[in-house]
Amino acid sequence: MNVSAGSYESNDCLITLEPAAELECIIHSVVKEQFGEQIELVLKQTLAGHNITHVKLVINDKGALDYTIKARLETAIRRMRDLDE
Amino acid sequence: MTKKPIIFSYKQLPEEIDIHDFKNISFHHHLRNGDTVLNNVLQIYENEHVKKLNLFPSAIFPAYTKILDLLKNNQINGITTNYMNGPVADYLSHQPLPGKITMQTHGGRARRILNNQTTLDIAYIASPYVDPYGNAIGYKGKSVFGSMGYAIADAQKAKIVVLITDKLIDTKLEDPEIDGSYVDYILQVDSIGDTQGIVSGTTQITTNPIGVKIAKQTTSLIKELGLLKNGFSFQSGAGGISLRVTENLKEEMVHLGITASFFSGGITQYHVDMLEAGLVDKLYDVQCFDLAAINSLRKNTNHMPISASVYANPEDPNQVIKDLDIVILGATEIDYDFNVNVTTDSHGKIIGGSGGHSDTASESKVSIIVSPLIRSRIPLIKERVTTITTLGKHIDCLVTERGIAINPKRQDLIDKLSKTNLPLKTIKQLQEEAFKYTKQPKKLKKYDTMIGDIQDRTNKIIDHLYKK
Amino acid sequence: MSRSFLFLPGNNPGSLQNLDIFNADSIIIDLEDSVTFDTKDEARDLVYHFLSKFMFKTPSIYLRINDISTPFFNDDIDVLDSLEFKGYVLPKATKESVISLSKKTDKSIIALLETPMSLVKSEAIISLKQVDAVLLGAEDLTTAMKIESTVSRQEITYVRSKLALECAAHETLFIDTPYTDKDDLAQLKNDCLQAKILGANAKSIIHPNHVDVVNTVFSPTTHQIANAKRILKKAETHQKGAFNLDGKMIDKPIINRAKNLIAQAKKYQLL
Structure with a gap:
């Protein structure tokens, strides 16, 4: 079962999580050339903060700033955990 | 015959x-x-x-x-x-x-x-x-x-x-x-x-709050520079923010009881309304952007069609824009030297071109760039633009939602504004403000296969296009 | 001391990250009506991370949380209260819900009065210590009363007057209901003037393009500023208290009011 948070609208991003054998981050972004690495860093740090290592994460980004990416991922993580319980 | x-x-x-x-x-x-x-x-x-x-x-x-x-x-x-x-x-x-x-x-x-x-x-x-x-x-x-x-x-x-x-x-x-x-x-x-x-999507006045804010600041800037006086001339193009500036100026003109001598370039309903209200004497029209402009051109003798040469050819003795006081222009990028790009996006893809941008910026007494500081995380201001459409020596002011930068080459304008409440900043300060939100974008690799030239109006090649 | 309270939707990053450019004296980040039920957690997380990252000296930041009857009320406060912001806007406020909220926070509270009963019992709410301001929510009120909203807003004359009087009595700010037509700035101005005449101190706003009109109407006028300056100048030479100016008696309350007005004018860069 996968969960998602956010939206594919300007300045926002849509993040989807689903259980997986290992950690995988797939980044689609209108600013991937300029900020792809930064987006990946924020995602991986946030996941590490929750000790999440077995998940497939897909982000569809339309220019979200770091705080938005982090917030959307936090929401998705909580929704995933709520689903597990 | x-x-x-x-x-x-x-x-x-x-x-x-x-x-x-x-x-x-x-x-x-x-x-x-x-x-x-x-x-x-x-x-x-x-x-x-x-x-x-x-x-x-x-x-x-x-x-x-x-x-x-x-x-x-x-x-x-x-x-x-x-x-x-x-x-x-x-x-x-x-x-x-x-x-x-x-x-x-x-x-x-x-x-x-x-x-x-x-x-x-x-x-x-x-x-x-x-x-x-x-x-x-x-x-x-x-x-x-x-x-x-x-x-x-x-x-x-x-x-x-x-x-x-x-x-x-x-x-x-x-x-x-x-x-x-x-x-x-x-x-x-x-x-x-x-x-x-x-009629394209861009010829509508903006109601986007950021655009409205930029337009308001631009109007204040024009007033503080003392440009809003009887007989002034103005070109706004058809961008949403530019049209909003036109609307704001209209209110100011009514308030001050002054009229403009001419508007030039691409003409819209907004310009026509002002002609019909007696707020401007003449419209010099090189291109109609909507049906109201066409109807006006047909019936109003003070709304005159002009050729591209009469509009903006520097060798044409009747060139209209040599008498232009203010032009409002857009930008996809601007750099430390005030060079402006409206030809390519930040990835080097071709998305536009000068049109009258560099013509009017060159001739107008004051050229003002209006643009949001950030678009989808991409900061407007770069150390060097991807492609130069208009050389920075022709660009005088940049107005964004977070402040106004004046080209240091225009010390006369800076002096005029020094005692005002306008939020003046250097272009680098504005860039830093953008980076606070976006972080610094990674510098993209420069492409090296040249596929074209950017010519300015004097025949000089001022930059090149590269294969992406 | 604010003239304008601008609502911005809490789940919209584009609005949040530009909240300081609209010239509003205060911003109300909304977690209630502009956020759908299934995105309440998204909005809360977004606002949390936004306010953790960005600090503002101006404008003042308020959060409109969800009302006490919802499961989100406690979550909103528990997650967000530790952050740096000025206070809460409490929807469907009652004396009991304000007291409940005040037990959970030391931040200031703006009570949003929008039900008939809350307006009947408004003074009991306004008199509470933590209530720094009340905000009239006329749309919900008129809907509950099954009356039409009119352009002239004649239907809310009484509640505006009632709140103005009670707020004045308890030295609490009275924030008027927002004007809802996005494009009609002329009527917005009339609406502001009407509210000001009846005693409103400020106005809430639901579109950024309304801020300038609201700020202008609720600012001291140049005439008021000039007068206050004259009063203060003369007061300097009359250390003993009351004196005469233009045939009118000037005493301490009037001098204080002049001082406040000048302070306001300074804050709003009108001097």
């Missing part, structure tokens, strides 16, 4: 004209995205397998897809234009031409045609209202588009001039925009396009 030969269909074209021999062909873009003439004419070139064409459309819009077919058939050698957007621009960003892309300005294009630096073999001129002598106007007919400004130089200088029309009248036209003495053929067709297509 003799009658002109009339051609009755596109199919007859190759019988009348040796289209294989005359490679340099031009079009105008007045019907913008509603134009069907360019596609229909080029269909003939495709059918006849004409090779090594050099296209000189004054601009290329998304609907001009026949160019794409010719590109794929390898029929095109070079393209010279002032603006391009859509699938053709996308394609050209990735696929080099055998020749090259040359990006010009509206004034520069007219200048080069008129002083014979550009040789046009055939000018195909979509014309809404034509008499049997080849005289034409743009503001009457079935498929009206208003001013024919961008086609005038082509008509005067091309070796062969073909008017394409869907309204051929019997009587002689007085005061035509295109003088029939230059015209060789009239091609009569069912339709030259759809008038509705001239």
Whole structure:
């Protein structure tokens, strides 16, 4: 079962999580050339903060700033955990 | 005056004209995205397998897809234009031409045609209202588009001039925009396009709060610079923020009881309303952006169609914009030296071009760039723009939602503003403010396969286009 | 001391990250009506991370949380209260819900009065210590009363007057209901003037393009500023208290009011 948070609208991003054998981050972004690495860093740090290592994460980004990416991922993580319980 | 030969269909074209021999062909873009003439004419070139064409459309819009077919058939050698957007621009960003892309300005294009630096073999001129002598106007007919400004130089200088029309009248036209003495053929067709297509999404006044804020700051800036006085002249273009500035100025003018001498360039409903309200004496119209502008051009003698040369050719003694006080312009990027890019996006993809940008910035007493500081995480301000459309020496002010930067070369303006409440910042300070939100973007690798030139209006090559 | 309270939707990053450019004296980040039920957690997380990252000296930041009858009320406060912001806007406020909220936070509270009963019992709410301001929510009120909203806003004359009087009595700010037509700035101005005449101190706003009009109407006028300056100048030479100016008696309350007005004018850069 996968969960998602956010939206594919300007300045926002849509993040989807689903259980997986290992950690995988797939980044689609209108600013991937300029900020792809930064987006990946924020995602991986946030996941590490929750000790999440077995998940497939897909982000569809339309220019979200770091705080938005982090917030959307936090929401998705909580929704995933709520689903597990 | 003799009658002109009339051609009755596109199919007859190759019988009348040796289209294989005359490679340099031009079009105008007045019907913008509603134009069907360019596609229909080029269909003939495709059918006849004409090779090594050099296209000189004054601009290329998304609907001009026949160019794409010719590109794929390898029929095109070079393209010279002032603006391009859509699938053709996308394609050209990735696929080099055998020749090259040359990006010009509206004034520069007219200048080069008129002083014979550009040789046009055939000018195909979509014309809404034509008499049997080849005289034409743009503001009457079935498929009206208003001013024919961008086609005038082509008509005067091309070796062969073909008017394409869907309204051929019997009587002689007085005061035509295109003088029939230059015209060789009239091609009569069912339709030259759809008038509705001239209205694009950008010609609407913005209600976006960030745009509204920028417009407000710009209006304050114009006031504080002392430019808002009786008889001033102004050009706003048709961008949403620029139109909002126009609206704000209107309120100020009514409040102050002053009037403007002229507005120039692309004309919209907003400019027409001010003409009709007596707030401006004359509209010098090189291009109509909506139906209200066309209607006004038809009935109001103070709303005058002008050619691209009279508009912006630096060698034209009647050049209108040399008397321009204020111009409001957009930017996709601006750099530390105030160079502006409206030609490519930050990834190097072609998305536009100068049009009148660098012409008006060069001539206007004060040029003002209006733009959001950040668009989808991409900061407006860079150390160096991806492509220079207009040199920084012609750009005086930048207005964003987070402050105003004045080009240090304009110390006179900085002095005037020093005692005001305006949020003045250096361009680097503004960039730092943007980075607080976006973080610093990674520098993209510079592409190295040159595919075209950016010419300014004085014929100088000021930058190049590179294959993405 | 604010003239304008601009609502911005809490789940919209584009609005949040531009909240300081609209010239509003205060911003109300909304977690209630502009956020759908299934995105309440998204909005809360977004606002949390936004306010953790960005600090503002101006404008003042308020959060409109969800009302006490919802499961989101406690979550909103528990997650967000530790952050740096000025206070809460409490929707469907009652005396009991304000007290409940005040037990959970030391931040200031703006009570949003929007039900008939809350307006009947408004003074009991206004008199509570932590209530720094009340905001009239006329749309919900008129809907509950089954009356039409009119352009002239005649239907809310009484509640405006009632709140103005009670707020004045308890030295609490009275924030008027927002004007809802995005494009009609002329009528917005009339609406502001009407509210000001009846005693409103400020106005809430639901579109950024309304801020300038609201700020202008609720600013001291140049005439008021000039007068206050004259009063203060003369007061300097009359250390003993009351004196005469233009045939009017000037005493301590009037001098204090002049001082406040000048302080306001300074804050709003009108001097």
